[in-house]
Amino acid sequence: xxxxxxxxxxxxxxxxxxxxxxxxxxVRHDYFNEQTPELLTNNEFIIKKVAEKSYIxxxxxxxxxxxxxxxxxxxxxxxxxxxxxxxxWAPETLESFKKLVATGRVEILAETYHHTLAFxxxxxxxxAQVGIHQRKIEELFGQTPNVFRHTELAYNNDLAYWADQxxxxxxLAEGWDPVLGWRSPNFVYQPTYxxxxxxxxxxxxxxxxxxFRFGDREWSEWPLTADKFTHWLNSSGDATNFNLFMDYETFxxxxxxxxxxxxxxxxxxxxxxxTKGNTFMTVSEVIDNFExxxxxxxxxxxxxxxxERDLSAxxxxxxxxxxxxxxYEMEDQILASNDLQLIDDWRRLQTSDHFYxxxxxxxxxxxxxxxxxxxDNPYEAFIAYMNVYHDIRSRIIEKGxxx
Amino acid sequence: xxxxMLGWELPPHNSGGLGVACYQLCHELSxxxxxxxxxxxxxxxxxxxxxxxxxxxxxxxxxLRAQLLGVYDSYVYDKSRPLMxxxxxxxxxxxxxxxxxxxxxxxxxxxxHAHDWLTFRAALRVKEVSGLPIxxxxxxxxxxxxxxxxGNPLVREIEETSLMLSDHVIAVSQFTKDAIIREYGxxxxxxxxxxxxxxxxxxxxxxxxxxxxxxTAMRARGxxxxxxxxxxxxxxxxxxxxxxxxxxxxxxxxxIFLIVGSGDQYFELxxxxxxxGIAKNVxxxxxxxxxxxxxxxxxxxxxxxxxxxxxFGIVPLEAVGYGSPVLISKxxxxxxxLNNSLKVDFWDIKKMVDQIAGVVQNDALRDELRDNAYxxxxxxxxxxxxxxxxxxxxxxLVGQGV
Numbered sequence: 152x153x154x155x156x157x158x159x160x161x162x163x164x165x166x167x168x169x170x171x172x173x174x175x176x177x178v179r180h181d182y183f184n185e186q187t188p189e190l191l192t193n194n195e196f197i198i199k200k201v202a203e204k205s206y207i208x209x210x211x212x213x214x215x216x217x218x219x220x221x222x223x224x225x226x227x228x229x230x231x232x233x234x235x236x237x238x239x240w241a242p243e244t245l246e247s248f249k250k251l252v253a254t255g256r257v258e259i260l261a262e263t264y265h266h267t268l269a270f271x272x273x274x275x276x277x278x279a280q281v282g283i284h285q286r287k288i289e290e291l292f293g294q295t296p297n298v299f300r301h302t303e304l305a306y307n308n309d310l311a312y313w314a315d316q317x318x319x320x321x322x323l324a325e326g327w328d329p330v331l332g333w334r335s336p337n338f339v340y341q342p343t344y345x346x347x348x349x350x351x352x353x354x355x356x357x358x359x360x361x362x363f364r365f366g367d368r369e370w371s372e373w374p375l376t377a378d379k380f381t382h383w384l385n386s387s388g389d390a391t392n393f394n395l396f397m398d399y400e401t402f403x404x405x406x407x408x409x410x411x412x413x414x415x416x417x418x419x420x421x422x423x424x425x426t427k428g429n430t431f432m433t434v435s436e437v438i439d440n441f442e443x444x445x446x447x448x449x450x451x452x453x454x455x456x457x458x459e460r461d462l463s464a465x466x467x468x469x470x471x472x473x474x475x476x477x478x479y480e481m482e483d484q485i486l487a488s489n490d491l492q493l494i495d496d497w498r499r500l501q502t503s504d505h506f507y508x509x510x511x512x513x514x515x516x517x518x519x520x521x522x523x524x525x526x527d528n529p530y531e532a533f534i535a536y537m538n539v540y541h542d543i544r545s546r547i548i549e550k551g552x553x554x
Numbered sequence: 555x556x557x558x559m560l561g562w563e564l565p566p567h568n569s570g571g572l573g574v575a576c577y578q579l580c581h582e583l584s585x586x587x588x589x590x591x592x593x594x595x596x597x598x599x600x601x602x603x604x605x606x607x608x609x610x611x612x613x614x615x616x617x618l619r620a621q622l623l624g625v626y627d628s629y630v631y632d633k634s635r636p637l638m639x640x641x642x643x644x645x646x647x648x649x650x651x652x653x654x655x656x657x658x659x660x661x662x663x664x665x666x667h668a669h670d671w672l673t674f675r676a677a678l679r680v681k682e683v684s685g686l687p688i689x690x691x692x693x694x695x696x697x698x699x700x701x702x703x704x705g706n707p708l709v710r711e712i713e714e715t716s717l718m719l720s721d722h723v724i725a726v727s728q729f730t731k732d733a734i735i736r737e738y739g740x741x742x743x744x745x746x747x748x749x750x751x752x753x754x755x756x757x758x759x760x761x762x763x764x765x766x767x768x769x770t771a772m773r774a775r776g777x778x779x780x781x782x783x784x785x786x787x788x789x790x791x792x793x794x795x796x797x798x799x800x801x802x803x804x805x806x807x808x809x810i811f812l813i814v815g816s817g818d819q820y821f822e823l824x825x826x827x828x829x830x831g832i833a834k835n836v837x838x839x840x841x842x843x844x845x846x847x848x849x850x851x852x853x854x855x856x857x858x859x860x861x862x863x864x865x866f867g868i869v870p871l872e873a874v875g876y877g878s879p880v881l882i883s884k885x886x887x888x889x890x891x892l893n894n895s896l897k898v899d900f901w902d903i904k905k906m907v908d909q910i911a912g913v914v915q916n917d918a919l920r921d922e923l924r925d926n927a928y929x930x931x932x933x934x935x936x937x938x939x940x941x942x943x944x945x946x947x948x949x950x951l952v953g954q955g956v
Contacts, residue, residue: 173839174846177768469828477834511825530824534838541768541837548775 155392155432155440156384156423157351159323160399161300162229162248163266164201164236165504167192167525171535176542182496191525198236202244205403210247212402212413216420217254223420224256224431227399228300231264231287232502245291252292258433259288261296261319267501268302268465270310271452272479280498281317298322298434302503304353304396304455305462308448311342311350319348321438323396325455326352334445337390341443349438350447353396353455357383362397366410374411377418385426391441392432396455465506470533475506477540484552485543493546500539508532555947557583558663558680559592560654560673564607567598570785571868572693575726575750576669579943580605582936586944593657595650595672610653610676628671628699628709651676658684665947669693671709674716687721687950691748692730697737698863701788714738722946724748726866727887733865746946749891751936752871765849769810769837773853777808778914781854781878783847783869784861786817791860791883791900793819793826798860798906800830802914805907809835809914814850816841851876855920856913861886862900870895874931879923881909894926 169185169192185193216223229248237245251257263269264284269277281299289295298321299314306324314322326336334340336352360380364370372379384393398405406412423429432440453460466472478500485497508524509532526532547554559580563573580590581604590605597609631643654676658666666688668677677688695713696705704710717723717738723745725731731745764770769779780799784790792813799811813823813836820838827836842850851857857873857880864886871888873880881896882889889897896909913920 173768173837174765177766177771468825469831470825470833473828473831473833528821530821533824533828533833534840537833537837540834545768545771548771 153428153430154384154390155430155437157226157392157394157432157434157437158224159226159228159260159300159394159396159434160401161397162206162227162233162399164194164198164230164233165266165502166232166236166499167194167197168500168505168532168535168539169193170531171538171542173538173541176538177545180492180496180542180546182539182542183499194236195240197525198233198240201400201404202237202241204408205400206241206244207247208408208413209399209402209416210244210251212416214251214254216417217256220420220424220431222424222430224258224433224436226258226260226298226434227252228260228262229288230262230266231284232266232499234287234291249292252294256433258298258435259292259294259296260298260300260323260434261285261288262300263302265498265502266302266504267498268305268462268475268503268506269479269501270301270305270313271462271466272475273482274313276479276482276501298351298438303462303465305452306449306454307452308342308344308450311345311348311449315342315345315348321349321351321434323351323353323434324449325453325460326354326394327453327460330447330449330453334447335390337387337393338444339392339438339441340445340447343446343448349443351392351394351434351437352447354394355455357393358395358397361395361412361415362401362405365401365406365412365415375415377415377422380415380419381422381425384423385429392437463512464510465503468509468511470509470511470529471506474509474533474536474540475501477537478543481543481547481554484547484554487552488547488550490546490550493543497543500536500543505532505536509536555587555665555951556589556591556663557947558654558658558666558686559590559605560666560668560676561592562595562670562672564592564594564600564602567596567600571750571866572670574868575693575866577602578751578753578936579939581753582940583943586940588944588947591657591661591663593650593654595646608657610650610657612649612652612656628696628706631706631709647672647675651679655679655683658686664951665689667691667943667947671696671712671716674712678716678719681719681721689722689724689946689950690717690720691724691726692717692734692865693726694865695730695733695737697733698730698865699787699789701791701862703788710737720744721950722746724943724946726750727890729885729887729890730865733863746942748939748942749887750866750868751934751939752868752875752931753936754875754932754934764853765846766812766853769812769853772810773855775808777810778806778855779810779812779853780856780858780910780914781812781814781850781873782858782860783814783850783873784817784859786813786815786819786823788819789862789864790817790819791862792823794900794903794906795858795860796823796826796830796832796836798903798910799827799836800832801903801907802910803832803835805911806914807835809910811836812839812850812853813837814839814842814847848876851878854878856881856910858906858910859883859886859888860898860900860906864888871931871934874924874927877924877928879913879920879927881906881913892927892930894923894930896923 166183263280299319300323336354340350342350509529511529561576565573584604592607593610669691670693681688696709717740827833851873857878859870859882861883866887870880883900884897898905
């Protein structure tokens with residue numbers, strides 16, 4: 152009986168809003184082009200930095216690993232917003248992703264182009280964004296995705312039903328204990344109320360050992376080596392698949408090179424493949440190779456973030472609700488405008504990261520280290536966002552429509 | 555007549571209205587031949603030629619940065635807690651005191667005139683070492699600054715002791731005089747009301763493009779803009795304004811509230827607007843200066859000062875000067891001065907809603923209020939205030955046999 156590591160990496164960068172003031176509202180529509188160099192809202196600066204620290208060196212290593220180990224495979228999701236930024240500011244990085252995918256051992260997943268939570272606000276808009284993403288992936292990588300991953304791995308029965316009806320063969324979610332109960336995430340499941348689709352659940356313990364704890368010297372398992380990690384998997388009892396789901400930027404950006412993350416990546420496949428029967432599979436392969444062992448019922452939305460594993464980091468406070476509610480309220484007028492630039496700006500404003508920056512729960516706890524934002528505080532994020540909201544509104548009004 | 559004026563701030567290094575009031579009063583006094591030595595706790599360029607401005611730096615102390623403890627920061631005043639530059643609030647006062655005492659022992663003055671609590675201890679020390687008469691000018695007391703609460707007992711102690719020991723007290727309004735009597739039991743006949751004023755200017759309206767392009771466009775489309783400009787602190791009563799805003803917006807959805815300023819309630823008010831579900835109609839600008847600050851008044855269909863306790867409150871007069879009608883809290887000194895204004899108790903949200911809704915739905919009411927207030931504004935000068943202050947000086951000089 153073989154056991155597979157299912158390595159799935161998520162590549163994403165939002166179009167961050169610059170420090171856009173009320174005095175820009177109604178005057179300028181350049182929300183996303185912070186000019187001040189080195190500012191964290193400067194998208195060009197960030198994408199170049201992340202490309203240099205993470206995308207370029209990691210892709211190089213992944214390609215090398217593919218050459219060395221014929222069994223090594225992985226799955227990627229890559230948002231439209233990061234692809235656009237790579238096209239604009241780091242074309243050589245985009246080429247390196249294409250080269251990686253061209254190995255034939257990388258499967259790309261479906262998602263919303265703009266990394267949004269549109270599913271919860273407008274099914275029509277959500278489907279449009281999934282469609283745009285699919286076309287972009289086909290155009291750039293020549294693949295049509297058939298496994299779905301949702302923004303922030305937000306997941307519930309409704310989404311599974313939708314993805315099943317839409318013809319996806321699989322969908323990803325967090326392997327969260329209240330959902331799984333006594334069951335293990337290391338098998339293939341099927342969502343309740345669905346006909347064909349399969350559910351792959353992130354093993355958050357081992358995934359987070361790499362993504363979050365790897366460089367933490369306070370962690371009792373520090374330093375983590377590929378040898379030790381492989382030993383854990385090999386001795387973890389019954390399992391068919393170990394779902395390692397994480398941000399791509401774990402390699403080189405969240406965990407810096409000097410913490411040894413690249414050495415870990417370099418040696419993991421070799422260590423894992425030393426044991427007979429161990430292999431790597433993409434998300435589709437694991438679905439094709441293993442039958443589901445049970446059905447999983449998820450009536451309430453779960454995500455892969457936070458101790459709460461819910462949407463509260465994005466939609467938990469009234470600032471976030473007002474902002475996102477305001478943006479979706481304008482859907483009909485925006486789409487009726489036929490103004491492609493306006494529609495694109497509006498979609499970029501739906502990116503979930505904007506709402507994450509408005510999260511106050513860590514800010515209030517004083518635990519701002521857990522908080523990752525280009526703004527000084529959630530209120531600044533909210534003010535810049537709302538000033539843009541008003542500008543979008545004035546653009547609609549200029550077209551003779553009421554909002 | 556040589557006056558030793560003790561202040562804590564002057565424009566452009568001011569944190570609020572105190573610096574402006576001191577500047578304009580001194581300017582007017584100088585026109586009447588009063589020779590003023592103005593002592594500040596910091597060193598900075600002011601470009602003032604009608605009086606001598608000097609920093610209070612005692613011998614052996616290096617340069618002091620502008621804006622250490624602000625006059626409005628009385629709630630953090632402490633005997634030991636270090637503020638910026640490692641100095642506690644009290645230490646800053648002690649440095650100031652020391653420098654002022656050095657000054658009066660080396661130069662001759664006729665009278666000492668001190669503005670607000672941070673300089674009062676220094677005035678007392680001067681009286682102690684030199685016997686000069688001291689006039690204490692109250693622009694606000696601790697209860698005002700703490701939004702009607704008891705406030706910092708250390709600051710209250712400074713206020714009570716110095717007002718008691720002073721030769722004369724100037725209050726910026728009857729509202730403030732009443733408060734001084736009530737809070738500190740100072741005899742009424744020792745307190746003179748001298749209302750602040752404004753150096754009115756003729757401002758041409760609409761001569762240049764307003765910085766708020768969006769608000770200008772929205773007004774053209776029938777929206778009305780209600781503006782407040784203040785520090786965002788409990789004293790200013792802005793949470794009541796937001797509660798009123800909610801009800802106004804329910805009745806008149808085309809109303810936008812523009813909240814200008816920053817302060818310790820900034821985040822709290824942003825959250826409150828969101829909680830009330832009116833965030834899309836409430837715009838927070840943060841702290842503004844210059845043209846953007848002026849344009850806040852110029853874009854206004856109604857300016858509101860909903861203060862819980864406002865000893866004077868000059869900002870509504872600025873608003874009137876830039877062409878906005880005003881709604882002011884009855885708990886303010888300005889309510890004693892400006893007749894053509896809407897007035898409301900700070901706690902009376904219902905009435906506030908009524909009056910705001912009235913103005914934003916009726917341009918005739920707005921224009922009538924605006925034009926009449928503007929006529930009043932144009933007649934205002936600092937002259938009566940300066941005259942009153944000079945006669946107070948003279949009473950004490952005569953009393954001393956000078």
